[in-house]
Amino acid sequence: MLQLLEIRERVKRFYQRYDLYLLPIIKFVFALTAFSTINKQIGYDVRLNRLPIVLGISLLSAFTPSAIMVLLATAVSILHVYFISPILSIIVIAILMILYLLFARYTPKQGYVLLAVPILFILKIPYVIPILLGVVSTPISIVSTGCGVIIYFLFQIIKTAVTMQSNVSIDDIIQLYTHVIDSLKGNRQMIMTIVIFAMIIMVTYFVRKLSIDYAFEISILAGALTGILGFLISYLVLSRSDQILSMIFGFIVSTVLVYIIHFFRLTLDYSGVEHAQFEDDVYYYYVKAIPKVTVTVPQVNVKRFNVKSGGRREFSDPDMEDTDAGVDEYEYEDDTES
Numbered sequence: 001m002l003q004l005l006e007i008r009e010r011v012k013r014f015y016q017r018y019d020l021y022l023l024p025i026i027k028f029v030f031a032l033t034a035f036s037t038i039n040k041q042i043g044y045d046v047r048l049n050r051l052p053i054v055l056g057i058s059l060l061s062a063f064t065p066s067a068i069m070v071l072l073a074t075a076v077s078i079l080h081v082y083f084i085s086p087i088l089s090i091i092v093i094a095i096l097m098i099l100y101l102l103f104a105r106y107t108p109k110q111g112y113v114l115l116a117v118p119i120l121f122i123l124k125i126p127y128v129i130p131i132l133l134g135v136v137s138t139p140i141s142i143v144s145t146g147c148g149v150i151i152y153f154l155f156q157i158i159k160t161a162v163t164m165q166s167n168v169s170i171d172d173i174i175q176l177y178t179h180v181i182d183s184l185k186g187n188r189q190m191i192m193t194i195v196i197f198a199m200i201i202m203v204t205y206f207v208r209k210l211s212i213d214y215a216f217e218i219s220i221l222a223g224a225l226t227g228i229l230g231f232l233i234s235y236l237v238l239s240r241s242d243q244i245l246s247m248i249f250g251f252i253v254s255t256v257l258v259y260i261i262h263f264f265r266l267t268l269d270y271s272g273v274e275h276a277q278f279e280d281d282v283y284y285y286y287v288k289a290i291p292k293v294t295v296t297v298p299q300v301n302v303k304r305f306n307v308k309s310g311g312r313r314e315f316s317d318p319d320m321e322d323t324d325a326g327v328d329e330y331e332y333e334d335d336t337e338s
Helices: 002-042 051-062 066-084 086-106 111-122 128-136 139-162 170-185 188-208 215-237 241-265
Strands: 274-279 284-289 302-305 312-315
Touching: 002 051, 002 066, 002 111, 002 139, 002 241, 051 066, 066 086, 066 111, 066 139, 086 139, 086 170, 111 128, 111 139, 128 139, 128 188, 128 215, 128 241, 139 170, 139 188, 188 215, 215 241
Parallel strands: none
Antiparallel strands: 274 284, 302 312
């Protein structure tokens, strides 16, 4: 356990030291993954699939807020649909703009959630998002999670709707519009997924708010069990029992990933819990203080010996420069590390 804590501290220090460079790189990789996923799912316009285009918009997303990345992803999706069906693109524009305005109004800083949900659905582990948001966010994140679920199912509907358009007659346009709207409104799996994800976020959030030991760890497990039970009932109702095994496996993987993220984010030492009571003019307070687990990363000490002067100097930092102007060079050096 001590070795894991040391690794955690080293990773945190490394990120804190180079976050100015690491953050754009992480955003670039995420944006590249998101746009590549869009091109793979509905990449009808080959011009938008070209590597320079994908790299360019990913680079732009790396240095802009997440809301801009969502807007760019929306524009790319609409252009792909417009290339294959201008009529269908009008419907998609209306749906995506409603989702974007809803997202921008309530959760403008959670653009990564909006894009991560469809990506993780393809990877069969979308359950990471609701469990993680229950640990680190508030119930308002249900909005961004629900929008992400709708976008994923919208992509699946677009694939079917594209094959339906044979000409641009009024009847075909009405039939296409009706198909998309009815597919969204009548998609019970999508509705149940949004409801279950909301339940996972709520359960995880309220359990981790409890004043009990290991509340965060218990909340992750509670959220995972809530999701498994919810999707188990959902698949039985929808007669999709063939997906139960993959769902359970996905929840196991998602729970492990959230535990790893939580370990690097926050680790508490429940053996050092302290309780305090104090008051002011208005309230009387009962405070429970739990210290964070911290370890001291071993430092390297370099000892240098000088034969001429017979002296010895110690440096706590191996990169420390020699500031002794009286010694031009060392005839003999013996470096040891402790």
